[in-house]
Amino acid sequence: MKIRMKLMASLKIWLVIYPSITLFYYLFGKQLAAMPLLQRTFLLTAALVPWIVFLGVPLVDWIIRLVSPSNDRK
Numbered sequence: 328m329k330i331r332m333k334l335m336a337s338l339k340i341w342l343v344i345y346p347s348i349t350l351f352y353y354l355f356g357k358q359l360a361a362m363p364l365l366q367r368t369f370l371l372t373a374a375l376v377p378w379i380v381f382l383g384v385p386l387v388d389w390i391i392r393l394v395s396p397s398n399d400r401k
């Protein structure tokens with residue numbers, strides 16, 4: 328994989344991860360604070376990894392395709 332493609336992939340993932348984690352902690356932070364670290368980490372990853380893989384990143388890809396100029400569209 329070329330460096331540019333890796334950089335784009337990491338940027339897309341970050342664009343989904345950062346707001347997702349922030350929102351998750353905003354909504355559930357108080358409940359999570361009472362749990363041990365391993366349980367918090369498990370719940371966070373169990374909820375957010377599927378969101379990021381199946382919905383978040385594909386949504387970012389779709390938005391990028393909408394706003395970026397393409398030679399395929401006429």
